[in-house]
Amino acid sequence: MNSNKEKVLIMRCNRYDADRIAGIIKEGMAELDVVPSGRVLLKPNVVIAHPDVFPYAFTRKEFLSGAIAATKQMAQGASEIAVGERSGITLPTRWTFKNAGYPEVIKTHGVKAYYFDEVQQVPVQIGNDHTLRKNIYIPRPVAEADFLINLPKFKAHPWCRLTLSLKNFIGIQDDRHRLVDHNIFLEHKIADLQEVIQPKFIAIDAITAGQKMMLTPTPFEMGAIIMGTNSCAVDTVGCHMVHVDPKDLKHLSLASDRGFGPMDLNDIDVAGDLPLEEVRSKTKHFEFCLEHIDRYFNEKTNLKCTVGAFPEKHSPDYCWGGCPGALQEAMHIFKAYYPDVYNEMRKVHYVVGRVEGPLDIDKDEKVIFVGNCTSWRGNINGKSVDIKSSYKSPRNVDERNTKSNDMVLKTVKTLSSCMLQRGKNYIHAKGCPVSVGDHVHYLSMIGGIKNVNFDPRLVVSLNIAYLNMRTHRAMNRYFT
Numbered sequence: 001m002n003s004n005k006e007k008v009l010i011m012r013c014n015r016y017d018a019d020r021i022a023g024i025i026k027e028g029m030a031e032l033d034v035v036p037s038g039r040v041l042l043k044p045n046v047v048i049a050h051p052d053v054f055p056y057a058f059t060r061k062e063f064l065s066g067a068i069a070a071t072k073q074m075a076q077g078a079s080e081i082a083v084g085e086r087s088g089i090t091l092p093t094r095w096t097f098k099n100a101g102y103p104e105v106i107k108t109h110g111v112k113a114y115y116f117d118e119v120q121q122v123p124v125q126i127g128n129d130h131t132l133r134k135n136i137y138i139p140r141p142v143a144e145a146d147f148l149i150n151l152p153k154f155k156a157h158p159w160c161r162l163t164l165s166l167k168n169f170i171g172i173q174d175d176r177h178r179l180v181d182h183n184i185f186l187e188h189k190i191a192d193l194q195e196v197i198q199p200k201f202i203a204i205d206a207i208t209a210g211q212k213m214m215l216t217p218t219p220f221e222m223g224a225i226i227m228g229t230n231s232c233a234v235d236t237v238g239c240h241m242v243h244v245d246p247k248d249l250k251h252l253s254l255a256s257d258r259g260f261g262p263m264d265l266n267d268i269d270v271a272g273d274l275p276l277e278e279v280r281s282k283t284k285h286f287e288f289c290l291e292h293i294d295r296y297f298n299e300k301t302n303l304k305c306t307v308g309a310f311p312e313k314h315s316p317d318y319c320w321g322g323c324p325g326a327l328q329e330a331m332h333i334f335k336a337y338y339p340d341v342y343n344e345m346r347k348v349h350y351v352v353g354r355v356e357g358p359l360d361i362d363k364d365e366k367v368i369f370v371g372n373c374t375s376w377r378g379n380i381n382g383k384s385v386d387i388k389s390s391y392k393s394p395r396n397v398d399e400r401n402t403k404s405n406d407m408v409l410k411t412v413k414t415l416s417s418c419m420l421q422r423g424k425n426y427i428h429a430k431g432c433p434v435s436v437g438d439h440v441h442y443l444s445m446i447g448g449i450k451n452v453n454f455d456p457r458l459v460v461s462l463n464i465a466y467l468n469m470r471t472h473r474a475m476n477r478y479f480t
């Protein structure tokens with residue numbers, strides 16, 4: 001065995017038992033010579049969580065509990081042990097933590113919680129020849145962490161194919177900065193986040209993995225915990241576990257090319273008590289969702305998509321990382337609430353990218369042009385329409401001047417945009433990207449679908465958490 005190789009462990013674990021998980025992670029830390037110290041920050045994936053509607057999207061509380069217990073036992077000279085995260089689609093992190101069952105775990109272990117949407121965001125200089133920009137804004141607890149432990153959930157991803165260690169870092173950014181470059185440059189952005197900080201230990205919750213979507217995945221019993229100290233090595237092994245060529249994980253290729261770690265199995269020492277081949281034998285039918293939206297939605301649904309050309313030469317025929325994937329996630333959220341939504345919604349024609357020539361529009365169809373890069377000129381029901389692109393490449397987007405983008409502001413902005421355009425038989429939704437949350441609002445308005453943001457199961461607790469978040473954010477801004 002070559003001792004210079006990065007080591008990755010695949011350990012057998014078939015159930016969410018916190019004590020058993022703690023034992024496995026402790027064993028892994030010992031084998032990998034991991035000794036947490038200083039300010040230790042554990043970063044799970046809680047992009048969204050709800051016991052009924054989104055049960056498979058997040059790192060489970062038993063996994064977090066096991067990871068904290070192992071960290072406490074293995075740490076030497078830790079001045080702080082904390083859990084930190086920023087949930088997705090502008091949901092208050094307090095709300096998703098509660099839904100995930102985290103507060104009891106955090107209290108039981110006596111560790112600190114950092115909600116990244118409530119703390120100060122600070123710029124970190126990263127500029128080099130490869131990066132999209134010179135500074136990236138991150139929460140202060142991440143900037144000050146001495147020992148970051150990454151606790152991703154093993155999931156397929158409709159924008160990036162897989163979300164493992166590298167992709168989990170999208171969750172270190174708050175709303176205001178998260179959507180900067182979360183578009184046709186998403187994979188580059190993920191590689192840029194490695195320039196800020198790299199985890200010193202990674203443990204992936206692959207006990208029940210997620211297939212297809214990242215917010216509404218279907219469960220897959222993988223029965224594994226993957227551990228390592230290098231994100232590229234861990235993600236490479238994760239790819240092989242589900243028959244993905246690591247070269248097809250663009251952000252992994254970009255990060256590896258920049259020297260962050262290997263992406264060739266020959267350069268990785270794969271160990272542990274669960275052989276890679278045994279995992280591969282049961283994941284032959286692990287499901288992904290990587291279809292272009294014009295193929296994904298056009299058959300047997302009331303949602304028809306026209307996809308045009310895109311402005312960047314690295315991906316001229318599709319925008320992975322932006323509006324199309326956000327549409328898929330939004331429709332899957334609706335489906336989680338209303339299983340027959342594809343047939344029950346009004347007819348919608350979704351247009352994205354630079355489209356030339358007439359559109360095939362039915363009389364009873366409402367058209368939505370989505371995204372700043374979208375352009376089209378033609379007639380809809382006898383009226384001329386001219387949609388112009390306002391796309392800006394990353395060098396023309398100033399990350400220091402981003403606008404506030406929280407849950408209520410987003411709701412007000414998108415719903416008033418719909419109201420202002422209600423006399424027309426089309427809507428132009430602007431943004432780069434138009435986020436999943438915005439898509440939910442726009443589709444509910446034009447498709448006549450009940451808006452899930454106002455679902456009685458969520459609305460009270462969500463808004464209490466929002467007010468709580470705003471209060472704590474203001475206190476942190478003025479008193480720290």
Ligand code: SF4
Nearest residue numbers: 183319322371372373
């Ligand atoms: S506007 Fe949307 S589809 Fe166009 S480049 Fe930006 S994120 Fe991609």
